[in-house]
Amino acid sequence: MRKLLRVALAAFAPPALAGCAVGPDTSYVAPVEREADAQVLGSGVAAFVGLRLSPGSTVALTPTSWDQPNDAVTPVLADTLRRQGFGVVEGEQPAPANAHRVRYLVTSLDSGNLVRVTLDGSSEGARFFARDTAGGLQAGGPYTVTQAEAAR
Secondary structure: OHHHHHHHHHHHHHHHHHHHHOOOOOEEEOOOOOHHHHHHHHHHHHHHHHHHOOOOOEEEEOOEOOOOOOOOHHHHHHHHHHHOOOEEEOOOOOOOOOOEEEEEEEEEEOOEEEEEEEEOOOEEEEEEEEEOOOOOEEEOOOOEEEEOOOOO
16 A cells, blocks of 8 residues: 555656646756765766767756755756766856757655656656665666657
C-alpha cells in the first residue's frame, strides 16, 4: 500500500504543486537539504540536456521565480553545461534566436527530489533522485522521456 501511495504522489503531486508555484516561462528549484544535493541535481539536469542536445549548442536557462534567491542548483547546472561545451544564457540576458530553451523543476518528494526538464517546450524528461543509506542523493533510475508531437 505504501508503494502505491508513493507512485501516486510521484505522478500527481509534483506537477500540481509546481504548476501552482510558477508560470510556464519560469523554472522552480525547491530548497535543497545539503550543498552536495545541489551538485547531484544540477549535474543530473545537465546530463539530460547533454543526452538530447549537441555540445556547442546554446541553451537559455529559464529563470527561476523571483521568490527563490537561494537557488543552489542553477549555478551548478550552468557551470556543468559550460564544462560540457554548451553556450549558456542565464536569467534575463537576451538569448540568440537559435538558443534551446531549458526549463527545469526540482521539487522535494518523500526524502528525495523529483526533477523535470523541458527542452524547447516539447521534449520532457523526469527523474527521481533518492537518498542512499549514507543520506546522499543518487539517481533512482533513468530519465523518463516524453516528446510532444506536432498537431496534425
